[in-house]
Amino acid sequence: IGNQSFIYRSLYYWAKSYYTNLKSKDIYSDLTPVISINILDFNLIKDSDKPHSCYFIKELETNHILTNHLEIHFLELKKFNNNNNNLYEGLSDWFKFLNSKDKLEDTMEVLVKKNPIMKEVYDEYNKFVKSNDLYNGYSNYERDYFNVLMLNEERIKGIEEGREEGIKEGMQKGIEKGIKETQISMAKNMKIKNMDINLISELTGLSIKEIEKL
Template sequence: MYNFQTRVMEDSDGYNSKSQKRYGKTSLLKRIPLHKLMDLKVDYAFKQFFGNEKNKDITVVFLNAILQRNDRNRIRDISFSNTEAGGEYVGDKQSRLDLLVITDSGERINVEIQFTNKYSMIKRSIYYWSGIYRNPLRKSMSYKELSPVISINMMNFNLFNQTELFHTSYHLYEDEEKFKLTDVMEFHFIEMPKLIKAWKVEKLNPWNDILARWLLMLGMVDHRNDEVYEDIYEELEEIAMKDETLRNAFRNWEELSMTHEEFLAYESRLKHIMDEESAQREAELRLKEETEKAIKRGLEQGLEQGLEKGLEKGLEQGLEQGLEQGLEQGKREGKKIGEENAKEAIARKLLDKGMTIESVAELTNVSESRIIEIQNDIEK
């Protein structure tokens, strides 16, 4: 269970020698030590920082770094857009985007930051993309008037096992000759643990890599694990002496973290996220335990059924061979029956506790149609 008790207004003018040695005051942070900065990987802090009109120039630099834009096609200005994304059907819940901007060339860029892995991130990203892409279309408009939409997903967990790259990008290409179908669709996925791993093995050079520079700033404070990467800070502090935008980013980050109301809201959001993560982990452990018990029960039932079938076949193929086949088939059927029964039993319990159908389906790996059937059965 997460317990976060730091208060930004404490010790603003000084702190004990141990903290000073560990976190230290520096020329960049004038009033608070490193560990009192908000973790910018928490969606509330990310949006308050990068979605703030005051920090628009910082956000422009940050987006250009992710999109690898050069001087010719770089973003020069943005406007912040409404972040409510309505559901497609009646009754769909509203989805709140973390950051949605419109560039000076008319592109729409949606930036989502996920602290925990509780969604089907790829499908979620495509779903959000589709809503943003079609939303501007009105009667009498032409499809040609629809603007490109870029989806950026920043994750505090690893998603792709196929690569060690912390930043991957995706477009639609022809399968054989690899030419691009369209420029209206673009996806970026950034996996922060891979970034930190690359830093630790000295594969990053933030002096020459602007994207690494900004992502390391986001990864520097890790409130989930109560850790601050002082080596990252020392490197960025030196770079900031020559990079005015990065220097301003640290100052505005410090100011945001010292605003009492903002920090309390951030703290509340972080606690909520960690509580959700803890509840999900407990549900997974319960599911595993119940599954193991049900598998054992199902295996016993399946073995009995398998023995009967094996004996029947044994009359034709020989007693010994029939028993062997029956046992094997019984094991397979028993395991399948046990897994299905256990998952549905857990699904029923989660629905009773008010969890959404989508969440229950994702957690138990039972189809949404079956979860709806179980829900209807509960409501009878």
């Protein structure tokens, strides 16, 4: 989504990944750092022409970093310029790969000669786009996710226009039911295609036990 609400979406995904680190009977010190990397084809951070931004939790006056458990990166592709950037070479190569569209093979030929690990990147990319299960599964998830967002926005708009409190409660239940039904529908389709159950759980948000019962 090309607007400022993406910041909240990024925080939501980071938080979801962070809390799922804590398994049953674990203690808080068992939590591990989560690094969120957001690749954007639009400009998000205002008043900055930096293609790469990194955020931590810092004390306001001393800049003391509270913890390394939260680290959020934004790679804004449209701000990248091959001839004018202060990125270190490795990150610059990533931007070149991500910005390549029409001449990806030519770009990768150059990048692989400079950095052999880019061959692994290119191989994984091809594996993803050529796998119907992975590509279609993610595409369907994105489609359903945005459909639910649009539905939520319309219902929330109605609430803000002055609906009765009882109606608000009913609408909230309807939103929750709609989201659940979408998750279940997505999971069923993925099971039919024999996708890995852990991947289904990650894409839909359903637990493995819920998926096994479908």
